[in-house]
Amino acid sequence: MKAGGSHKQHVALRGFVEADLPVLDRFATDPEVAGAFQWSGFADPQVHRRRFAVDGLLGDASSAVAVTVDDTVAGMATWKAADRGGPAGGCYEIGVTLLPDHRGRGAGTQAHQLLVEHLFRFTRAHRIEAFTDVDNLAEQRVLEKTGFHREGLMCQVLWRDGAYHDEVVYGLLREA
Numbered sequence: 001m002k003a004g005g006s007h008k009q010h011v012a013l014r015g016f017v018e019a020d021l022p023v024l025d026r027f028a029t030d031p032e033v034a035g036a037f038q039w040s041g042f043a044d045p046q047v048h049r050r051r052f053a054v055d056g057l058l059g060d061a062s063s064a065v066a067v068t069v070d071d072t073v074a075g076m077a078t079w080k081a082a083d084r085g086g087p088a089g090g091c092y093e094i095g096v097t098l099l100p101d102h103r104g105r106g107a108g109t110q111a112h113q114l115l116v117e118h119l120f121r122f123t124r125a126h127r128i129e130a131f132t133d134v135d136n137l138a139e140q141r142v143l144e145k146t147g148f149h150r151e152g153l154m155c156q157v158l159w160r161d162g163a164y165h166d167e168v169v170y171g172l173l174r175e176a
Contacts, residue, residue, distance in 0.1 A: 011110035013065045013077055013118065016057050020066055023073045023099070024048035032100055037133040040160070067098065067111040074102035077115045082129060089124040093131065096142075104138070112146040116172065126174050133158055134166040148172045 016024065026033040028043040048064075051057055057064040062080035066073045075098035082093040096111045119125045130148060132139040140150070148170040156164035 009069050009105065009107060010071075011074075011107045011114065012068045012071075013111065013114050014068060016052060016064065016066050016076075018052070020073050021049055021052060023066075024052070024076070026099075027076070027097070034097060035100070035103075037136040037139070037160070038097055067096065067102075067107065069102055069107050073099075074107055075099050075111070077111050079115065079119060079128075084127075086126070087124070091127040091129065092119055092123070092125050093129050094119070095130065108139075109142045109145050112142055116146060120174055128172045130170045131167050132170070133160065134168050140168060140170075143170045146172070 025045045025048065028045045028047060031039045034040075048057070060081070062078065064076050064078045067075040067077050075096065078095045078097075079092045081089065082091045083089070084091055094112070094115055096108055096115065098108050098111070102108075116128055119128055128148075130139075130143055131154075132143070134153065144150070149172070150168060151171045152169045154167045154169060157167050158165040
């Protein structure tokens with residue numbers, strides 16, 4: 001819902017198109033875009049453009065799609081193979097990052113739900129997992145609303161703001 005109105009936002013996932021590349025550039029160059037828990041320093045601003053030129057950001061090992069809110073790019077959803085000894089395609093690690101203007105309004109929860117539905121419908125995924133900073137309580141709430149279960153804590157594995165931080169592990173299994 002938007003402030004001051006009764007408009008229900010429409011959240012969707014779609015492949016990135018060339019017109020979206022300036023938004024992707026911001027993830028590498030603007031700390032506010034990635035957010036406090038995902039910013040790991042400045043990166044090559046062309047990295048997404050080069051990958052887009054190769055495969056449109058959709059590949060076997062990892063993929064990224066646009067999260068849209070009312071047909072405007074609001075962020076990105078990612079997944080990468082994490083086949084922990086099982087068959088290829090049996091496990092994926094996911095992530096969703098929203099632009100600052102779209103946070104805190106439910107779009108993140110909807111994007112996570114859409115991503116989980118996509119992976120369980122169109123891949124052989126048996127397990128989907130997500131990792132988040134122990135201090136990122138908003139992401140933990142989103143994962144739990146999406147059906148993920150907190151599985152554990154990895155001590156001091158994230159480097160952020162000049163210090164190591166703990167990370168929480170979440171998992172979701174395909175229904176039998």
